[in-house]
Amino acid sequence: MANTENLFRVLSAIAAVVLGSGGIVILFFAANWLVDRLPKNIRPRVLPLVYLAPAVLLLFIYLVVPSLRTFYLSFFDARSQNFVGLANYLFAVTDRGMLIAFRNNILWLVLVTGISVGLGLIIAVLVDRVKYEPLAKALIFLPMAISFVGASVIWRFIYAYNPPDSPQIGLLNAIIVSLGFEPVGWLVNRALNNFALIVIMIWLQTGFAMVLLSVAVKGIPKDVVEAARIDGASELQIFRRITVPMISSTIVVVSTTIIVAVLKVFDIVFVMTGGLLDTDVIASRMIREMFNFRHFGRGSAIAVILLLAVVPVMLTNIKRFRQQEATR
Amino acid sequence: MTTLPRRRHGSNKFMDRLEQALTSAPVHIAVIGIAVLWTIPTAGLLVSSFRYREALTQTGWWTVFQEPLNFAQYHLGNYVDVLTSQGMGQAFLNSLVISIPATIIPIFIATLAAYALAWMHFPGRQILFVSMVALLVVPLQMTLIPVLRTYNLLGLAGTFLGVWLAHAAYGLPLGIYLIRNYIGSLPGDLIEAAAVDGASHLKIFTRVVLPLSVPAIASFAVFQFLWVWNDLLVALVYLGGNQNVAPVTLILRNLVGDRGQDWHLLTAGAFVSMIVPLLVFFALQRYFVRGLLAGSVKG
Amino acid sequence: MANVVFEQVTKQYENGYTAVKDLNLNIGEDEFLVLVGPSGCGKSTTLRMLAGLESISRGNLLIDGRRVNDLSPRERDIAMVFQSYALYPHMSIFENMAFSLDLQGMPKPEIRQRVLSAAKQLGIEELLDRKPKQLSGGQRQRVALGRTIVRDPAVFLMDEPLSNLDAKLRVQARSELSRLHQKLGTTFVYVTHDQVEAMTMGNRIAVMNKGILQQVDTPENLYNNPINLFVAGFMGSPAMNFFQATLQPHDDGLCIAMESLQMPVHADQISRYAPSKGKSITFGIRPENIYSPQYAPPGINPLSVKAKVIMVEKMGHELIVYLTLPDNQEFVARVDPRANYTPGDVVEVLFDRNRFHLFDRETEYAL
Numbered sequence: 001m002a003n004t005e006n007l008f009r010v011l012s013a014i015a016a017v018v019l020g021s022g023g024i025v026i027l028f029f030a031a032n033w034l035v036d037r038l039p040k041n042i043r044p045r046v047l048p049l050v051y052l053a054p055a056v057l058l059l060f061i062y063l064v065v066p067s068l069r070t071f072y073l074s075f076f077d078a079r080s081q082n083f084v085g086l087a088n089y090l091f092a093v094t095d096r097g098m099l100i101a102f103r104n105n106i107l108w109l110v111l112v113t114g115i116s117v118g119l120g121l122i123i124a125v126l127v128d129r130v131k132y133e134p135l136a137k138a139l140i141f142l143p144m145a146i147s148f149v150g151a152s153v154i155w156r157f158i159y160a161y162n163p164p165d166s167p168q169i170g171l172l173n174a175i176i177v178s179l180g181f182e183p184v185g186w187l188v189n190r191a192l193n194n195f196a197l198i199v200i201m202i203w204l205q206t207g208f209a210m211v212l213l214s215v216a217v218k219g220i221p222k223d224v225v226e227a228a229r230i231d232g233a234s235e236l237q238i239f240r241r242i243t244v245p246m247i248s249s250t251i252v253v254v255s256t257t258i259i260v261a262v263l264k265v266f267d268i269v270f271v272m273t274g275g276l277l278d279t280d281v282i283a284s285r286m287i288r289e290m291f292n293f294r295h296f297g298r299g300s301a302i303a304v305i306l307l308l309a310v311v312p313v314m315l316t317n318i319k320r321f322r323q324q325e326a327t328r
Numbered sequence: 329m330t331t332l333p334r335r336r337h338g339s340n341k342f343m344d345r346l347e348q349a350l351t352s353a354p355v356h357i358a359v360i361g362i363a364v365l366w367t368i369p370t371a372g373l374l375v376s377s378f379r380y381r382e383a384l385t386q387t388g389w390w391t392v393f394q395e396p397l398n399f400a401q402y403h404l405g406n407y408v409d410v411l412t413s414q415g416m417g418q419a420f421l422n423s424l425v426i427s428i429p430a431t432i433i434p435i436f437i438a439t440l441a442a443y444a445l446a447w448m449h450f451p452g453r454q455i456l457f458v459s460m461v462a463l464l465v466v467p468l469q470m471t472l473i474p475v476l477r478t479y480n481l482l483g484l485a486g487t488f489l490g491v492w493l494a495h496a497a498y499g500l501p502l503g504i505y506l507i508r509n510y511i512g513s514l515p516g517d518l519i520e521a522a523a524v525d526g527a528s529h530l531k532i533f534t535r536v537v538l539p540l541s542v543p544a545i546a547s548f549a550v551f552q553f554l555w556v557w558n559d560l561l562v563a564l565v566y567l568g569g570n571q572n573v574a575p576v577t578l579i580l581r582n583l584v585g586d587r588g589q590d591w592h593l594l595t596a597g598a599f600v601s602m603i604v605p606l607l608v609f610f611a612l613q614r615y616f617v618r619g620l621l622a623g624s625v626k627g
Numbered sequence: 628m629a630n631v632v633f634e635q636v637t638k639q640y641e642n643g644y645t646a647v648k649d650l651n652l653n654i655g656e657d658e659f660l661v662l663v664g665p666s667g668c669g670k671s672t673t674l675r676m677l678a679g680l681e682s683i684s685r686g687n688l689l690i691d692g693r694r695v696n697d698l699s700p701r702e703r704d705i706a707m708v709f710q711s712y713a714l715y716p717h718m719s720i721f722e723n724m725a726f727s728l729d730l731q732g733m734p735k736p737e738i739r740q741r742v743l744s745a746a747k748q749l750g751i752e753e754l755l756d757r758k759p760k761q762l763s764g765g766q767r768q769r770v771a772l773g774r775t776i777v778r779d780p781a782v783f784l785m786d787e788p789l790s791n792l793d794a795k796l797r798v799q800a801r802s803e804l805s806r807l808h809q810k811l812g813t814t815f816v817y818v819t820h821d822q823v824e825a826m827t828m829g830n831r832i833a834v835m836n837k838g839i840l841q842q843v844d845t846p847e848n849l850y851n852n853p854i855n856l857f858v859a860g861f862m863g864s865p866a867m868n869f870f871q872a873t874l875q876p877h878d879d880g881l882c883i884a885m886e887s888l889q890m891p892v893h894a895d896q897i898s899r900y901a902p903s904k905g906k907s908i909t910f911g912i913r914p915e916n917i918y919s920p921q922y923a924p925p926g927i928n929p930l931s932v933k934a935k936v937i938m939v940e941k942m943g944h945e946l947i948v949y950l951t952l953p954d955n956q957e958f959v960a961r962v963d964p965r966a967n968y969t970p971g972d973v974v975e976v977l978f979d980r981n982r983f984h985l986f987d988r989e990t991e992y993a994l
């Protein structure tokens with residue numbers, strides 16, 4: 001009995017997977033078939049729609065509409081009943097807590113993006129020359145595979161603080177104490193706690209950067225590197241003058257993605273410090289306004305500010321894509 | 329150059345080797361160093377997952393290395409608790425049923441869109457593309473409530489379809505961004521050669537662009553799969569309390585208990601749920617290959 | 628087999644740059660037409676408009692009398708060899724060559740047979756299982772060619788297909804292509820900036836400059852009767868020598884007067900040039916129409932010129948001699964290899980008075 005039931009479960013799971021994945025493919029081919037039946041002169045105009053419609057539709061329903069609603073709500077009060085004009089935005093740019101969140105976010109942006117991308121790049125280049133490349137990559141990638149709930153447990157064991165006379169169960173403090181210093185409250189000390197959180201994010205994101213950059217590094221034609229070597233370039237010069245420029249578009253993509261991830265980060269802050277002791281960032285503050293304080297207006301206004309913060313990044317991207325189109 | 333003494337004799341081979349080893353030593357040190365540093369937290373988690381709950385809160389995990397062979401300090405209890413917890417088997421199935429289509433659907437949709445954005449000519453495609461990517465920054469939490477309301481109206485709440493579509497939509501901006509960037513850098517001559525050979529957009533897409541975009545697609549697949557597999561929020565909101573469709577993450581959360589009293593089970597839980605994503609990573613890693621475009625066009 | 632007609636075709640790029648202007652060109656059935664011109668003159672643009680890869684801003688493009696401006700590449704029945712070859716890197720050579728046939732839905736056995744026969748023609752049968760990256764440059768070029776000939780298209784387009792080959796392979800490929808054209812009897816449009824290729828392969832040559840078609844004619848006519856200064860200077864290697872001159876009355880005839888040289892116009896040609904009497908002109912003579920006195924052939928109508936030798940290039944089958952006139956005007960002569968010239972010497976050379984070209988200095992058109 002139990003066996004047939006299990007079999008049934010597995011089969012229905014497979015059926016669901018096939019249906020779910022196959023459905024969209026079938027839809028697309030059907031649409032293409034239909035477009036091929038259209039009069040020829042309008043076909044080129046309809047065809048892009050077939051390719052773009054699924055994406056546009058999904059994005060519109062799941063992301064655009066809610067964003068518009070957020071924008072709308074940002075002009076209303078906590079319960080979304082009374083119009084309050086720009087009051088929520090005013091709050092967002094004057095409140096002391098918010099200002100600290102902005103400061104922290106800038107810190108996060110600079111450190112996480114800079115270090116993750118930089119390290120990811122260095123690893124991607126170095127790992128290309130060692131035999132144990134798959135293993136090394138997998139280890140650095142590992143943090144991405146751990147669910148953050150799991151990872152939070154171990155980072156607590158790294159940052160844990162006990163008073164000086166009791167045994168330390170936090171790795172960092174254990175090291176410090178064994179060297180003869182006083183234990184440090186990594187997550188409590190206002191001068192350190194933000195950096196402690198940032199380290200976690202770097203740990204998580206470097207694997208991401210490495211995977212993408214490594215694909216790009218491997219895409220550089222061998223003869224270009226060989227030509228540079230024959231021209232007398234040292235390995236460092238090859239890295240700076242050949243590798244980096246040739247994968248610059250991937251570097252921009254990875255940086256953009258990580259910048260966005262940093263702008264959206266809140267779980268690390270939530271789980272580790274709860275946003276207390278000046279560790280809030282914009283996104284965690286937004287979540288707290290929304291779901292803890294139930295102030296939809298403020299939460300929405302902060303969300304809109306997040307969206308605005310990404311505009312300069314996107315402008316850089318537009319510029320780069322223009323270049324790409326011009327040179328291919 | 330000519331004044332440099334040349335080594336000619338076989339006996340100097342050893343010196344060459346040594347020199348090579350010395351120059352490559354920094355590379356090995358750096359790679360191994362970073363890899364080890366990156367692994368310490370995970371190693372700690374692994375060790376902790378075999379320790380007793382009381383030990384966890386009293387001594388650091390590294391203390392097991394004082395007597396690493398003292399097996400009394402280890403036990404499999406955490407794993408047993410996790411694996412035998414109510415509905416774990418079904419949850420694994422559910423996680424797969426959720427993650428596979430929630431990875432394939434956005435890959436397909438994003439690749440289609442990326443192709444159109446990179447190689448079809450229509451007005452406003454730059455703007456469209458950048459707007460799509462800008463949506464990366466929309467916080468999920470903002471979308472949960474309005475989408476859930478719609479789901480309740482349409483009866484999609486608590487269904488796989490609802491979760492697939494939601495994950496697909498949330499993954500699309502990154503997918504379109506990564507894949508468009510890659511497809512856009514394919515040599516234009518190749519696409520044009522296919523067009524002259526008589527290929528329609530559909531054929532160019534399926535026969536030329538898709539096979540050549542495998543590295544980008546594989547990397548996006550890894551990220552999307554990981555994200556969906558490890559997701560708790562979307563599952564929690566859109567699946568609600570429907571235990572029949574609950575993924576591993578939900579079961580793990582319930583295991584911890586309402587007051588978090590059994591948090592130590594997360595150590596084992598993290599490794600149990602990490603197996604599948606790692607398999608996916610290793611399976612797809614061989615597609616992150618060198619020189620897919622070699623030999624197609626010169627210069 | 629198809630004829631191709633460009634009617635007032637203009638291409639303006641989005642940035643406003645006009646790459647091809649008012650092109651009128653009629654390419655006959657089974658003609659081998661070569662498009663030449665300096666870099667950036669619009670050759671590739673013209674070819675790409677014909678292929679359907681570039682939209683046409685103004686004018687009509689007809690293939691076999693049918694207006695194809697708005698047809699996509701695959702509806703035009705054309706095949707193209709790209710300068711970069713553009714082989715599909717993920718497909719084997721066989722698959723590369725079979726791709727277009729497969730897209731047409733041709734049955735597998737027939738595809739196989741066609742690919743094999745094309746491969747045999749090009750001598751690449753043993754390569755069919757390889758991937759493009761495992762081939763040498765010359766082999767890739769053959770595959771790119773093979774990919775087009777399996778199709779039997781109405782028009783073959785080739786954009787500098789030989790420019791990546793070494794000199795020897797290039798000569799060989801040149802004659803192979805010509806033979807191929809004779810055998811297939813299909814319309815070829817061939818872009819190059821190598822004028823040897825143009826002269827040896829083309830039934831007719833179209834010379835372009837700065838987006839404007841200068842002259843279309845057979846290689847001989849283009850060489851013998853260039854329509855303007857540009858064509859005269861472009862065709863031929865080394866290029867034609869030009870001297871500033873005026874057309875002056877001389878006795879009852881005409882005389883081409885240069886600073887340190889006078890050359891009476893032959894009686895037969897006086898009527899041709901009489902209307903331009905008194906004009907500022909450019910006098911042109913090809914290096915191969917300048918001879919060393921000992922080895923001059925009997926039939927020429929010589930004008931003796933004294934000049935100083937600057938440099939001599941020994942090509943084996945000829946000498947290229949760089950000389951100057953007393954007024955420092957430089958010119959080049961291609962003379963018999965047995966002639967003996969030493970730099971610094973002042974020597975006598977003979978201009979063939981039957982073989983020169985005169986151009987209006989203002990309009991640059993041939994007189």
Ligand SMILES: Nc1ncnc2c1ncn2[C@@H]1O[C@H](COP(=O)(O)OP(=O)(O)OP(=O)(O)O)[C@@H](O)[C@H]1O
Pocket residue numbers: 640641642644645646664665666667668669670671672673820
């Ligand atoms: N996409 C474009 N946008 C704007 N200008 C272009 C574009 N493509 C080509 N051009 C310009 O049009 C002119 C003609 O280009 P084309 O490629 O036809 O030259 P070509 O004769 O083939 O030269 P070459 O012998 O170097 O290949 C050039 O000046 C070029 O800069």
Ligand SMILES: [Mg+2]
Pocket residue numbers: 670671672786
């Ligand atoms: Mg060109």
